[in-house]
Amino acid sequence: MSQTDFSVRVASVTPVAETIKRFRFERVDGEALPIFSGGAHIVVSMKDGSVTRRNAYSLMSDPADPSGYEISVAKAEESRGGSVFMHEKVKVGDVLTISAPVNLFSPDWRGRKHILIAGGIGITPFMSMMAQFDKAGVAFELHYAVRERARGAYLEDLVARYGSARVKTYVSEEGTRIPLEDILTRQPLGTHLYVCGPDRLIAGVLDAGRDAGWPDYNLHAEHFLTPPPGKPFSVELTRSGKTVAVGEHESILEALEAAGVDAPYLCRGGACGQCETGVAACEGILLHNDLFLSDDEKASGKKIMICVSRFEGQRVALEL
Amino acid sequence: MAIVFRQETFRDDFTYRNSPENIRRFPFPFPDDNYMYSVNMEPHVKGAAGTVFENLIDVDEHYISEMADRALVLKADPLRYQALPHMMQAQWDTLELLMEQQAAGYPEHFTLEKNGDRWRWINRPLGIDDTFTFGDLTTLPMEPLEYISRQTQGDITIVDQRDNNLWMDAGMVTTQADWSLDFDVGMNFMEWHGPVPLAHQQGVFERALKFLLNMQLGKPIRRYNWTMTINPRLDTSPENYPKWGKDRTTVTPENVGDKVHLRVEVQTLWRLPRSNALLFVIRCYLMNMSELVTVPKWANRFHRVLGSLPTELVDYKGITRYRDVTVEWLSKYDDGAPTSAGTFPD
Structure with missing residues (x-):
C-alpha cells in the first residue's frame, strides 16, 4: 500500500546507554517533517542487502520540532535483524526511508493528569508526550524503571529537564521498584495512566490498575508486538x-x-x-x-x- | 485568477444562483445512473483546474455571502459553535490547516505570514488583517476554531480519537442537512450515525470507522453525500425546522426548476498533527434543477438516479413529498441516451 514516505538522512548517531543508540533523521530535501503528536511512531525501512527490513519506532523528539525526528533503538537480545542493522550498519550520512507518523498511543486529552509508567526502552513514546504536556501546561508524572543504571537511557536528562517532582526513576539492580500501589491509590479524579515496556510490566500495571478500581478507559498501554518466529x-x-x-x-x-x-x-x-x-x-x-x-x-x-x-x-x- | 464574489442570500428572498462557470465545476456526485449507499471514500488529492478539487480547501464565488449567512445563524443561535475543553490543541491544528490551505490555493485573496509563533493572517474578501501568537488564546478575538470557521466555507467538526472510537467534540455547524451539533456533540461515531436505513445491515459504519481510525497524516480523504433542499437554504437544521420544513409542500410542476436543489456535501477528512484528532470539513454545494439540466449528462443521469432511488432512502433523505414531481419535470430533459463514465460534464 502506498505510504506517505520521506527520504531522510541520518544526521547523528549517539550512544545513549549500553545497547541503546539514538538516531536523528532529517529530510534529504531539507524540507520540514510533519509536526506530530506525543506517542506517535514511524516505520523505518532499511535496505539490508537484498532484504528490506521495516521496523516501527516511537518518536522521542519534541513533536513541535519539524527540523528532524529522533528515535532510540535498543539492540534486541533476539533481534530479527532490524535493531542489529540499526546498531551495526547505519552511519551518519546514510539515507533511509521513513513513514509519516502514526499514533496508536495518543494521550487522552481530557485527562486532568497523566501518569506515565515506562520500563526500559519503553521510555521513548513518553519523551515526545512529556514535551507536549509540558508545553501545554498539563500535569504529568513519569515513573521510569530500568534494570541497571548503565542500561537506563535518559535517566539524568529527564530529571534535569522536568524536575524530580515529576520524574521518578527506579533501578531494579539497586533494589528500587515502582511503588505501583501507592501511585494508583493517590490520584485525583480524571487521571489517565499509560504504560509502555516489557509485556510483564504492561500486564502487571494494567492488572494493578483494575484491582485498584481504575476504569479501563483510563488505562492505556502501548502494545508493540514483534512478529514471533515459528515453523516455516x-x-x-x-x-x-x-x-x-x-x-x-x-x-x-x-x-x-x-x-x-x-x-x-x-x-x-x-x-x-x-x-x-x-x-x-x-x-x-x-x-x-x-x-x-x-x-x-x-x-x-x-x-x-x-x-x-x-x-x-x-x-x-x-x-x- | 481572482474570484468574482457574488452578493446573494440563502434566506428570505433567496437570491443565491450559480454562474455558468460555477455550474460546470459543481461536484456532481453520481458516477452511475442508479444510486446505492456505499463507503465511497477516495484520497483527497488535487484535481483538474475548473473543478472543486483544484485546491484542497475550495473557495468559490459564494464565499462572502456564505460567511455573512453563517454570521446571521450564529447571532441567532450561538450554540451552532461548540468545542469541549480538551479540544483546544485540535482547534489550533485546524486553524493552521485552514489558513495554510486557503493561502496556498488563493494567494490573491488570503495571505499567511509566519514568523515563529507570531502569525499574520490577511483575508482580503472579508477585510481581515490580524496578527496573533499561535497557541495563545488571548491574542485572538475568539477561540481559534470559531475564528477560522467564520472564514471558511463548509461546516467544520473536529473529532477526538480515543478508546478505538471517534468523538464529535468540537464544531461549527450552520449549513447542515438536518443534523445538529448541539444534539451530537460528545457522541461517538456509532452514536451520531445511529439512524441511517440500510447502511447498518451492510456493516458500512464498522468498516468506515476502522478506516478512519487508521487515517494518516498527510493523506486526507474525501467522500460525497447528497440530499435535496427546497430553496437555496444553507441552514436546514433541526433547530430551524419550522422555517424550512414547510417549504417542502410548496413544490409545483411549474416551480421545480427554481425551487428544487440538489444539495451535495463534499466531506474532507484530515488527520491533525498535534492533537491526533480528525478534522471533518463538510462543504455544501447547492444547484437548482434549472441549473443542473444545463449540463445534458447530468440531466439524464439525475433523472434516472432520482427515479430509481429505493423508497427507504427517499424517506430518509426527506424528499418524499416532491420526488415524483421532480422526476416528472426532469423527464423532459432525459433524451434516453447512455451517459458517459465519470461524474464530470462531457
Whole structure:
C-alpha cells in the first residue's frame, strides 16, 4: 500500500546507554517533517542487502520540532535483524526511508493528569508526550524503571529537564521498584495512566490498575508486538495467483513484501488492524498473535493479521 | 485568477444562483445512473483546474455571502459553535490547516505570514488583517476554531480519537442537512450515525470507522453525500425546522426548476498533527434543477438516479413529498441516451 514516505538522512548517531543508540533523521530535501503528536511512531525501512527490513519506532523528539525526528533503538537480545542493522550498519550520512507518523498511543486529552509508567526502552513514546504536556501546561508524572543504571537511557536528562517532582526513576539492580500501589491509590479524579515496556510490566500495571478500581478507559498501554518466529510454511494468494514461502524468522507480511506483493500495513505490530486479510482456505491452524481481532473473529478462521500471525498445517490461502 | 464574489442570500428572498462557470465545476456526485449507499471514500488529492478539487480547501464565488449567512445563524443561535475543553490543541491544528490551505490555493485573496509563533493572517474578501501568537488564546478575538470557521466555507467538526472510537467534540455547524451539533456533540461515531436505513445491515459504519481510525497524516480523504433542499437554504437544521420544513409542500410542476436543489456535501477528512484528532470539513454545494439540466449528462443521469432511488432512502433523505414531481419535470430533459463514465460534464 502506498505510504506517505520521506527520504531522510541520518544526521547523528549517539550512544545513549549500553545497547541503546539514538538516531536523528532529517529530510534529504531539507524540507520540514510533519509536526506530530506525543506517542506517535514511524516505520523505518532499511535496505539490508537484498532484504528490506521495516521496523516501527516511537518518536522521542519534541513533536513541535519539524527540523528532524529522533528515535532510540535498543539492540534486541533476539533481534530479527532490524535493531542489529540499526546498531551495526547505519552511519551518519546514510539515507533511509521513513513513514509519516502514526499514533496508536495518543494521550487522552481530557485527562486532568497523566501518569506515565515506562520500563526500559519503553521510555521513548513518553519523551515526545512529556514535551507536549509540558508545553501545554498539563500535569504529568513519569515513573521510569530500568534494570541497571548503565542500561537506563535518559535517566539524568529527564530529571534535569522536568524536575524530580515529576520524574521518578527506579533501578531494579539497586533494589528500587515502582511503588505501583501507592501511585494508583493517590490520584485525583480524571487521571489517565499509560504504560509502555516489557509485556510483564504492561500486564502487571494494567492488572494493578483494575484491582485498584481504575476504569479501563483510563488505562492505556502501548502494545508493540514483534512478529514471533515459528515453523516455516507457505501461503497461496488467490488474487495474484502466487505462492509465497514464509521463513522461520519472517512474518507473512515480510515474506509478501520480499516477493513483491503489495499488502497494506501501518503498525506492523498486530495493533492497528490495517493488514487484516481474508482467509480463503485453511487446512490447518491459524496462529493468531494479534491484539486486533476479537476472539470470535479469530475462532471463525476467516481473517488473519499478516503482520504478526502465522499458520501451521497443510495449506492456507489468503485473499491477496 | 481572482474570484468574482457574488452578493446573494440563502434566506428570505433567496437570491443565491450559480454562474455558468460555477455550474460546470459543481461536484456532481453520481458516477452511475442508479444510486446505492456505499463507503465511497477516495484520497483527497488535487484535481483538474475548473473543478472543486483544484485546491484542497475550495473557495468559490459564494464565499462572502456564505460567511455573512453563517454570521446571521450564529447571532441567532450561538450554540451552532461548540468545542469541549480538551479540544483546544485540535482547534489550533485546524486553524493552521485552514489558513495554510486557503493561502496556498488563493494567494490573491488570503495571505499567511509566519514568523515563529507570531502569525499574520490577511483575508482580503472579508477585510481581515490580524496578527496573533499561535497557541495563545488571548491574542485572538475568539477561540481559534470559531475564528477560522467564520472564514471558511463548509461546516467544520473536529473529532477526538480515543478508546478505538471517534468523538464529535468540537464544531461549527450552520449549513447542515438536518443534523445538529448541539444534539451530537460528545457522541461517538456509532452514536451520531445511529439512524441511517440500510447502511447498518451492510456493516458500512464498522468498516468506515476502522478506516478512519487508521487515517494518516498527510493523506486526507474525501467522500460525497447528497440530499435535496427546497430553496437555496444553507441552514436546514433541526433547530430551524419550522422555517424550512414547510417549504417542502410548496413544490409545483411549474416551480421545480427554481425551487428544487440538489444539495451535495463534499466531506474532507484530515488527520491533525498535534492533537491526533480528525478534522471533518463538510462543504455544501447547492444547484437548482434549472441549473443542473444545463449540463445534458447530468440531466439524464439525475433523472434516472432520482427515479430509481429505493423508497427507504427517499424517506430518509426527506424528499418524499416532491420526488415524483421532480422526476416528472426532469423527464423532459432525459433524451434516453447512455451517459458517459465519470461524474464530470462531457
